[in-house]
Amino acid sequence: MxxxxxxxxxxxxxxxxxxxPFDNVVSFAFRNRNSINPKTVLDIGCGAGNNAWFLAKEGFNVFGIDGSVSxxxxxxxxxxxxxLKGNFIVGNFKHLPFxxxxxxxxxxxxxxxxCNLQDCQIIVNEINRTLKTKGKFFFNCYSADHSSMLSGKQNQDGTWSSMKKGSIAGVENIYFFKKEEISDLFKAGWNILSLVHKNHTNLLEDDSKHSEWEVIVEKL
Ligand SMILES: C[S@@+](CC[C@H](N)C(=O)[O-])C[C@H]1O[C@@H](n2cnc3c(N)ncnc32)[C@H](O)[C@@H]1O
Structure with a gap:
């Protein structure tokens, strides 16, 4: 890219x-593992492979895609x-090569x-296409309640940059989701199994809030 x-x-x-691995990935994996028939899992935006590493160690058949060659x-x-066994691909996850x-x-x-909201919809549709019927997708994104958001500037595509405060200060081009946007993303071809909003308040840092969504959806 x-x-x-x-x-x-x-x-x-x-x-x-x-x-x-992140603890929410560990919980999702343990709720959905099957040691007799190892499950095939895609790590979207696998980064340095920390989550994929854990999944591979636990016997999942792991694939990862990320836009960064490094x-x-x-x-x-x-x-x-x-x-460990794993399959890693460099690419834009707007087009999943599976x-x-x-x-x-x-x-x-x-x-x-x-990514911006429009691209998220394209990616969610791609994930739907590449999952088996009843396959599950764990989606973890930032919420519009996050304190970092308003400490930054909004880009034309709706993402935020130049954030100065909070737990994701310094990270560029982040989209912060509202509840209704999440419902819209999954309105066709999915059943929402779980929709959790997590808010952690840092009392030592101006009561700054780290807010994120943890969503589990199933392909219809
Ligand atoms: C916040 S990091 C998360 C990495 C990893 N999932 C983790 O939990 O540590 C976001 C990742 O998404 C990747 N990414 C962002 N947009 C992408 C795109 N359009 N196509 C492929 N990878 C992308 C970045 O390269 C980065 O590795």
Whole structure:
């Protein structure tokens, strides 16, 4: 991807190389594992492969896609050095290079939220296409209640940049979701199984709020 923020400003500088999985991914995986028939899972915007690493260790058949060459090289090297199996692809996840009905599960830990709402709809449709019927998608994005949002400037496409405060200060082009936008994203072809809004208030930092959505949907 040309002029890709995450490649040029983050991963090729050795930043954001998360080592361990996020707790919400761990919970989702444990609720949906099947040790007898390993499930095939897509990690959308897999970054440094921290979530994929955990899934592979737990016996899932793991695929990851990310627009950053450096992040994908990092994933591949980590998997080789730890003798783990995984399939990693460099690409824009607006077009998923997988056939229809290929995956049992898909996860997105804070990657679609790096795109504008219009693109999110395209990506959600792609995820729907590549999941099996009854396949589940775990979607984790930032909420419009997040304190970082109003400390920044809104871009023409609705994302926010130049954020000065809160837990995601310094990150560029973030979309903050309202509840009705999430319902709209999943109105065709999905059943919403769980919709959780999480708010953490930092009392030592001007009561700043870290607000995010955790959504679990099932393909109809
Ligand atoms: C906040 S990071 C999250 C990384 C990882 N999911 C994690 O939990 O640590 C967002 C990721 O989305 C990727 N990304 C953003 N937009 C993308 C796009 N259109 N196509 C592919 N990857 C994209 C970035 O390269 C980055 O790795």
């Amino acid at each position: 040309k002029d890709f923020y995450w490649e040029n400003n983050i991963y090729n500088k050795g930043l954001n190389l998360n080592k361990y 992040a994908i090289n990092y994933c591949r090297n980590r998997f080789v050095s730890e003798n 056939k229809d009905g290929f995956f049992d599960l898909a996860i997105d830990r804070a990657s679609l939220t790096c």
